[in-house]
Amino acid sequence: MTPITKVLVANRGEIAIRICRTLRTMGIPSVVVFSEADRGAPHTKAGDEAVLLGAAEPAQSYLNVDRILGAARATGASAIHPGYGFVAENAAFARACAAAGVTFIGPSPESMERLGSKTKAREAAIRLKVPVVPGVEDVPDAARARQEADRIGYPVLLKAASGGGGRGMRRVAKAEEMDGAFESGRREAEASFGDGRLLLEKLVHPARHIEVQILADGKDAIAFGERECSLQRRYQKIVEESPSSAVTPKTRAKLEEAAITLARDARYSGAGTVEFLLGPDGAFYFLEVNTRLQVEHPVTEARFGLDLVRAQIEIAAGGKLPKRPEPKGHAIEVRLNAEDPYRGFIPQSGPISLLAWPPGEGIRVDAGIEEGHPVHAHYDSLLAKVIAYGKDRSEARERLIQALRALALLGIRTNQGFLIDLLASEAFATGETYTHTVESSSWPPPDQVPDEALLAAALALEAPRAALGGRRDADRWSPWRLLGAWGRA
Amino acid sequence: MGTRVSRKVTFRWEGHAIEGSIETRGNRATWTRDAEALDAEIVRDGAWVEIRTTAGASRAAVKAGPKEVWVSLCGRTYVLERAHRTSSGSAAATSNDEIRAPMTGKVVRVTAAAGDQVKEDDLLLTIEAMKMEFKLTAPEDARIEEILCADGDRVELGQLLVRLAPLVEPAKGAS
Numbered sequence: 001m002t003p004i005t006k007v008l009v010a011n012r013g014e015i016a017i018r019i020c021r022t023l024r025t026m027g028i029p030s031v032v033v034f035s036e037a038d039r040g041a042p043h044t045k046a047g048d049e050a051v052l053l054g055a056a057e058p059a060q061s062y063l064n065v066d067r068i069l070g071a072a073r074a075t076g077a078s079a080i081h082p083g084y085g086f087v088a089e090n091a092a093f094a095r096a097c098a099a100a101g102v103t104f105i106g107p108s109p110e111s112m113e114r115l116g117s118k119t120k121a122r123e124a125a126i127r128l129k130v131p132v133v134p135g136v137e138d139v140p141d142a143a144r145a146r147q148e149a150d151r152i153g154y155p156v157l158l159k160a161a162s163g164g165g166g167r168g169m170r171r172v173a174k175a176e177e178m179d180g181a182f183e184s185g186r187r188e189a190e191a192s193f194g195d196g197r198l199l200l201e202k203l204v205h206p207a208r209h210i211e212v213q214i215l216a217d218g219k220d221a222i223a224f225g226e227r228e229c230s231l232q233r234r235y236q237k238i239v240e241e242s243p244s245s246a247v248t249p250k251t252r253a254k255l256e257e258a259a260i261t262l263a264r265d266a267r268y269s270g271a272g273t274v275e276f277l278l279g280p281d282g283a284f285y286f287l288e289v290n291t292r293l294q295v296e297h298p299v300t301e302a303r304f305g306l307d308l309v310r311a312q313i314e315i316a317a318g319g320k321l322p323k324r325p326e327p328k329g330h331a332i333e334v335r336l337n338a339e340d341p342y343r344g345f346i347p348q349s350g351p352i353s354l355l356a357w358p359p360g361e362g363i364r365v366d367a368g369i370e371e372g373h374p375v376h377a378h379y380d381s382l383l384a385k386v387i388a389y390g391k392d393r394s395e396a397r398e399r400l401i402q403a404l405r406a407l408a409l410l411g412i413r414t415n416q417g418f419l420i421d422l423l424a425s426e427a428f429a430t431g432e433t434y435t436h437t438v439e440s441s442s443w444p445p446p447d448q449v450p451d452e453a454l455l456a457a458a459l460a461l462e463a464p465r466a467a468l469g470g471r472r473d474a475d476r477w478s479p480w481r482l483l484g485a486w487g488r489a
Numbered sequence: 490m491g492t493r494v495s496r497k498v499t500f501r502w503e504g505h506a507i508e509g510s511i512e513t514r515g516n517r518a519t520w521t522r523d524a525e526a527l528d529a530e531i532v533r534d535g536a537w538v539e540i541r542t543t544a545g546a547s548r549a550a551v552k553a554g555p556k557e558v559w560v561s562l563c564g565r566t567y568v569l570e571r572a573h574r575t576s577s578g579s580a581a582a583t584s585n586d587e588i589r590a591p592m593t594g595k596v597v598r599v600t601a602a603a604g605d606q607v608k609e610d611d612l613l614l615t616i617e618a619m620k621m622e623f624k625l626t627a628p629e630d631a632r633i634e635e636i637l638c639a640d641g642d643r644v645e646l647g648q649l650l651v652r653l654a655p656l657v658e659p660a661k662g663a664s
Contacts, residue, residue, distance in 0.1 A: 167620060184615070184622065187597065192620055234621065338619075346591050347619040349646075353552040353559065354536050377593040381619040405564035408550040410536075417565040449502055449560075449567045451527040455520035456538040456549035457558040457569050458498040458511035459531065 002103055004028060004079045004317045008051075008072045011083030012043050012062060013368030014384055015293070019081050020046035022309040031075045033068065035061035037378055042370045049075050056378045062086045065093050069100050079103035079316060081309070085380065088292040089116050089162075105316040107291050108218070111266040115289040118199060119161055121262070125286040128265055130258045133277060133285040135201025137161070142182035145200050146175050152202045158182060160189035161197035166235025168192060171203065204285060206434040208246050208278040209237070211290075212259035213300045215271055215311050217321050221263035223256035224300050225327050230433040231422065233345055238415070238438070239422060240296035241332040242303050245393065245431030246278060255284060262289065271297070271312045277435075295335070295385070298364060302331035302389040330396040333387040334404070334419045338375045341418035342445040349377040353411035358403035362389040362396070375412055383414065393431070397423055418443055499572035500558070506572060588625055588651040590644040594618030598640055601651065605633045613651055616644065630656050 007023055008031040009016045016032055020043075023030040032047035037056035044050045051071040054060035061067065063086055072080055080102055082088035091112045097104040106112070115121045119137040126132055134152055138161060139145045149156045149172065158181055160168030168189030170181035182198065190196035209232070213224040228244030229237040247255070259274035273294045275287040297308045304327050311322050338348045355371040367384035369375065375383065386403055390396030404420045422428060427437050495512040509522035519528045530541040539548045550561040558569045597615040601607055607627040614625050631653040638650045 188622055191597075191617065343591065344623065346623060347594070347621060349593050349618075353554070354550050354561070356550065377618045379619065381621075407564060408561035410550060410552045410559040410561055410566065413566065413568070420564050445503070446565060446567075449500075449507060449569070450562060451520055451522065451525070452529075452540050452547050453549055453560040453562040453567050454500070454507065454509060454522065454569075455511065455518060455527055455529065455540060456551045456562070457500065457553070457560050457567075458496075458509065458520055459513070459518055459533075459538060460551040460553040460558055461571070462496045462498060462511050462513075 002078060002101075002317075004103060004105075004313060006031065006075065006077045006079070007105070007313070008033065008068070008075065008077035008080045008102075009047060009083065010062065010068050010080050010087055011085070012038055012041065012379065014043075014366045014382065015083040015295075015368070016043040017046040017368060018366050019083060019309050022307055022313070023047075025307075026310060026313065028313070031071065031077050033062070033071050035378075037376050041373060042368055051075060056376070058086065058378070065090075065096050068093075069096060069102065072102050073100070077102065079105055079313075081105040081312070082292065084290075084292050084295055089290070091116065103316050105270070105312050107216075107266075107268050107270045107272065111268045112291045114266040115262065115268065115272070116291045117162055118159065118288045121289050122286070124262060124265060125258075128261050130262060130286045131284065133201045133204060133287070135199060137199045139182075139198050139200050142179045145172075145182050145198075146178045148200050149175065149178065152200075155203040155205070157201050157203050158185045158198050159201070160185070160193055160195070161199050162189075162193050162195045166232070168196075168198065169235045204277045204279045206280055206436060208244065208433065209275065209287075209435055210244055210247060210255065210278045210284065211273045211275040211294070212255050213271070213273055213294075213297070213308070214259050214263050214268070215308070215315065215321055216263045216268040217315050218267050218269040219264075220321060221260045221268060222321055222324050223259050224304055224306070224324065226252060226255055227294075227296055227299050228433065229296060230435050231428070231438055232435055233341075233438045237296065238335050238337070238419070239332065239428075239433075240299050241330065241393070241396075242299045243327070243330065244278075245433075248282075251278075251282060251284065258284075258286065262286075270315050271308050295382070296333050298366060298385060298387045299331045299333045302364070302387060303327040303329060329389055329391050330393040331387060331389045332393075332396045332400050332423075333385050334400065334423070335382055335415075336384045336386060336407075336409075336419070337381045337415050338383050338412050339381050339415055340413045341415045341443060345415070347377065347381045348412045348414070349375050350412045351375075352409060354408060355410075356406075356408040358386070358406035360388075360399060360403050360406065362399050363387070363403045364389070383409075397429070417446065500569040501572050502567065502569050507569070586631075586653045586655060587649055588613060588628075588653065590616065590646055590648045590650055591623065591625070592616070592618045593646045594623075594644060596638050596640055596642045596644060596650075597622060599636055599638065601627075601633050601636065603633050603636050606656070607631055607633060607653075614638070625650070627653065632656060 006029045020030045030047035031049045034044045053067045087093040091109040094104040094109040136148045155173045158170040170185040186196040208230045227242045229240040231239040273290040276284045339345045351374045364387040388396045388400035500507045512519045532539040552559045560567045597617045599614045601613040611627045634654045635652040
């Protein structure tokens with residue numbers, strides 16, 4: 001194995017910054033890449049070197065294999081960390097890396113193809129006697145989809161054959177909805193992954209989304225417990241936690257065993273996540289494998305005291321699998337997104353005029369944004385992840401709510417207030433979390449503006465700055481300020 | 490202490506007006522709305538305003554722009570429009586006879602055509618941003634007067650996309 005002497009991070013935003021942080025602690029020089037839209041963006045300052053890839057459109061920059069490899073060559077990077085999304089699950093990219101003599105920090109292209117395609121992974125699961133949701137792969141058209149759905153029984157789900165994140169996914173409750181759902185699902189899959197093929201499966205209801213974190217070295221695999229990611233909107237996760245309140249030790253052992261079986265069979269190497277649906281009867285069904293680092297990996301890191309990015313790099317360099325420590329406590333992550341939860345979660349873009357992160361014990365923030373920098377419509381709406389760790393679920397939940405109440409972000413609308421309501425809800429407090437929980441409940445916006453907020457706004461407009469004990473802006477790093485908004489109001 | 494200053498302030502929030510007055514003297518301020526007064530000691534620190542009352546203290550972060558004042562308080566963000574503008578709503582507001590882009594993004598497909606008669610909730614066009622699709626539908630029964638965008642166009646927040654003419658309906662009889 002070639003030693004890893006310099007790593008190019010082929011991504012942007014919070015994950016690029018997070019990977020650079022680990023590289024720095026390992027003493028490995030890092031190279032970041034950026035598009036024209038991302039000039040000066042926070043992640044461009046996270047590495048030791050930065051290389052412009054091309055235009056804002058991902059195809060010209062973060063998805064462009066030739067330009068990424070060109071940047072690696074120009075900077076002498078010996079390895080590439082793809083993060084998640086973009087080229088992370090692209091076997092052709094992994095092959096191109098190998099051909100260029102660059103180490104791809106992830107699984108081999110072969111095991112990526114065996115597990116990364118939902119269709120092939122499902123075939124492997126059936127062969128290995130890992131339970132799967134009843135359904136059919138590669139549905140050619142809406143007519144065939146209707147025919148199969150009649151056989152399996154409604155409701156059914158249409159999903160993109162390659163790629164995850166809920167893109168291309170459609171729930172179809174009855175035959176009349178099939179044509180429209182099929183066409184728009186195919187279009188979204190085509191736009192997101194360059195592959196419009198769809199598969200169809202039975203909808204398990206009410207279901208929890210449970211996933212198992214694995215690390216493997218091509219021979220052996222270790223499972224690091226589960227994460228529950230049931231709370232989703234538009235099929236995208238917004239809250240993730242570990243452990244799940246619904247997984248018993250017995251089920252956990254079976255889930256981990258299923259994940260390890262799949263990983264070993266594919267001679268998997270690196271970090272990966274095996275996703276399952278957990279039904280109301282305790283039965284679980286294999287969904288798919290994400291052959292990469294997950295957005296929500298910090299939840300596992302918090303409980304196991306482990307740096308998964310470091311483990312990925314060590315495995316890619318031919319090192320040993322880390323030991324599996326005993327997990328402790330409870331961790332919950334929320335995704336702070338640039339979207340308006342009160343208007344159909346419509347994405348928001350624009351400049352961030354103010355940003356103050358929450359302090360607090362057990363709080364970790366992985367962010368890709370900075371005050372004064374714009375959020376672009378070209379890319380993902382994820383702004384930051386806020387992760388809380390506690391000795392148990394209730395402490396972690398309480399800390400996370402406090403942290404979100406202390407966070408201030410102005411200039412673009414986010415889902416911050418909605419996340420507070422979600423964490424404070426009866427459903428979340430009691431662990432009654434299902435994939436439909438968010439969309440089947442109503443999450444009303446605040447019905448009025450508190451007088452404290454109006455007073456503050458009126459002062460900003462009408463009172464001269466010099467009055468009222470004004471301090472200078474240069475004071476922004478004072479410890480007093482960093483204490484944040486821990487008000488009792 | 491310093492001179493007393495009292496001013497009327499009007500905001501628009503989520504489509505309705507909020508009127509009140511702000512009075513300042515020294516390091517104290519009073520906000521009065523609907524005959525209810527909030528009197529507090531104020532400490533300002535850059536964009537932050539700490540509001541101390543007998544009931545306790547809270548901190549708000551404020552950024553005032555030419556059109557809006559943004560306030561963050563206890564984890565919630567309030568976008569208050571400055572009402573001395575002539576505007577009848579935010580840039581993205583859509584009235585019943587025009588469809589505007591609710592976000593910056595790309596038009597995936599225009600489903601309706603000029604001259605079409607559409608029913609309430611009929612799909613007019615699909616727009617995409619941040620890799621997610623959003624459907625824009627007719628707010629009421631109408632005729633499409635004009636389509637101002639095409640498949641593949643990049644559109645800006647608030648950009649006019651479709652002009653609708655309401656159908657002049659005869660009074661509804663029993664049906």
